[in-house]
């Protein structure tokens with residue numbers, strides 16, 4: 001029997017409808033008394049099944065939207081600052097957006113419970129963002145406008161997850177195949193297969209590469225897009241997510257799992273990539289319609305919640321400390337048969353922006369780890385040394401009347417750099433000059449303030465207190481080419497601009513103007529991919545060929561070049577070692593990816609010596625049987 005029938009049978013005729021929302025079971029009732037008091041009956045059923053079950057009221061018994069709105073405004077204290085109320089009648093859910101969600105919820109949820117009993121709507125509370133994010137608003141409106149689609153889609157996802165419920169699973173094996181990001185950085189993508197599931201972990205683009213080398217290798221016989229059950233995205237950087245809209249274009253119709261900030265930032269960066277492609281006179285791989293499909297098919301999860309995603313795979317996201325919403329992916333496969341952790345990109349140190357990555361898991365047999373800075377030589381300076389170097393270079397440059405350009409990835413380090421600059425100017429450590437923010441960064445700041453619960457504790461409380469550092473007057477947003485020209489012709493200043501590797505984007509425009517003046521400085525704070533303009537400059541090239549309005553131009557590099565590796569969002573060698581020292585429980589197998597070959601190999605041999613655990617560095621196209 002299927003699981004929905006089993007639940008409805010146990011509860012009887014008070015249940016008018018039962019459906020799935022992904023892995024959750026949702027029951028509907030038209031019996032007011034059962035809606036108010038039936039929770040204990042449901043708890044009994046839940047205890048038998050160990051599944052999450054939500055109870056909602058049928059549209060026929062819901063209080064009218066007008067009356068319910070009045071009730072909400074009366075019950076919730078004025079100080080809560082309600083900014084918007086959305087009714088989703090087909091699901092019996094009302095979303096309340098407020099400045100102070102705690103006051104909406106009430107002590108131990110008392111206000112919400114009152115609201116539920118009085119109006120029969122199920123209330124959901126959301127913090128209204130301090131800086132409005134256009135992308136978050138448009139994503140929410142896409143989801144809202146497609147309510148009916150979402151209800152059907154989530155029901156279909158649930159049906160697949162529970163398709164072999166209570167059935168013998170038969171044979172047992174687990175294998176992973178590397179489609180990209182193995183013995184290299186960029187185009188990360190791993191296919192996980194079991195007898196019942198095919199799940200893709202990440203699907204990125206190598207922006208520094210050319211031709212086919214940009215994309216994961218989909219031609220391996222194991223990969224069949226029509227048989228893919230789910231995609232899981234670790235974080236929103238292009239080398240992990242940029243190709244997902246393309247998979248929807250190619251006919252994928254299943255879910256993509258990620259955190260809410262990852263969804264919003266991924267959509268923003270994918271839209272930006274289309275623009276960058278057009279500027280480079282390249283045909284984009286996908287268009288905005290495909291990004292919308294990704295959003296419509298997204299299922300967002302918070303950290304530490306366990307969710308079934310296929311009949312034999314259970315997913316949990318853990319904080320990875322790398323960028324907003326970034327996760328380590330824990331997969332419990334075959335009901336405890338095998339547990340796999342894929343670290344994605346992580347940072348094992350607290351930063352001004354984020355808490356450090358988790359190293360505690362319920363179980364781990366295999367782990368796939370990144371190794372960006374995995375070699376013995378990758379001794380990162382301490383945070384303090386790095387901050388000091390950054391501020392010293394800036395100070396010196398400003399004193400000689402120069403301008404500072406910091407190319408940033410948009411997501412992650414740009415916000416960290418902003419926090420360092422804000423603090424340094426406040427304390428008088430560096431001269432107060434305008435800090436210009438160009439490219440994606442501003443929109444991503446807005447997403448940071450939309451999801452403060454993903455930020456580190458200090459910053460979160462600063463934002464809750466109304467002291468949001470991203471709103472400091474030292475920061476100005478650059479909106480047009482005219483404004484850019486004023487900055488280029490103006491006095492000493494600091495520019496933070498995307499892209500981080502000087503591959504298209506605003507940062508290249510500033511480089512063209514700043515490069516030949518030796519008073520200026522460029523400071524690299526993020527990883528520079530092999531083949532990128534940033535890498536060439538970092539490696540000391542004095543002449544760079546650059547694309548200028550369709551024609552190639554040679555740019556003389558006279559400005560001061562600095563790299564501050566200690567500000568990276570990746571773990572340095574000693575962080576990697578301490579992560580594996582602290583990792584609980586001890587894995588039986590370590591697989592190493594996301595690193596240039598020498599770094600991955602070096603880390604592998606050290607980890608093997610240290611842990612005596614089987615350690616391998618798979619190549620692209622390699623498949624490894626985990627169980």
Ligand SMILES: [Zn+2]
Pocket residue numbers: 235237322345
């Ligand atoms: Zn990353």
